Amino acid sequence: QVQLVESGGGLVQAGGSLRLSCAASGRAFSSYGMGWFRQAPGKEREFVSAISWGGKHTYYADSVKGRATISRDNAKNTVCLQMNSLKPEDTAVYYCAAGRYPQATIGRSEADFGSWGQGTQVTVSS
Secondary structure (H helix, E strand, O other), X not given: OOEEEEEOOEEEEOOOOEEEEEEEEOOOHHHOOEEEEEEOOOOOOEEEEEEOOOOOOEEEOOOOOOOEEEEEEOOOOEEEEEXXXXXXXXXXXXXXXXXXXXXXXXXXOHHHEEEEOOOEXXXXXX
């Protein structure tokens, strides 16, 4: 099992930027794909972005493509999500997730991920 702790959320005006970070501990971080999901009030949790265990492949939801960049630092056991040009509809709790199996292909499904953080709130004001 891996423990994940998100940070970097907060209140930002529309058009602004935030950098979310996720610190991982407990197992070989570099062997697992990582992802970000979000859940807005009254809505189901949805995929935002993911990065393969080797860092070569990245995936984005259409809603954030061009505005978000996911990256990982295996030496520091961290994964980050840089969000630019934020919109009020980006308001949500953002969750970091770790792949369920080592060196496995991950996608956009929650089923691909086996460990979750507690979440960090992002609020974008108009």
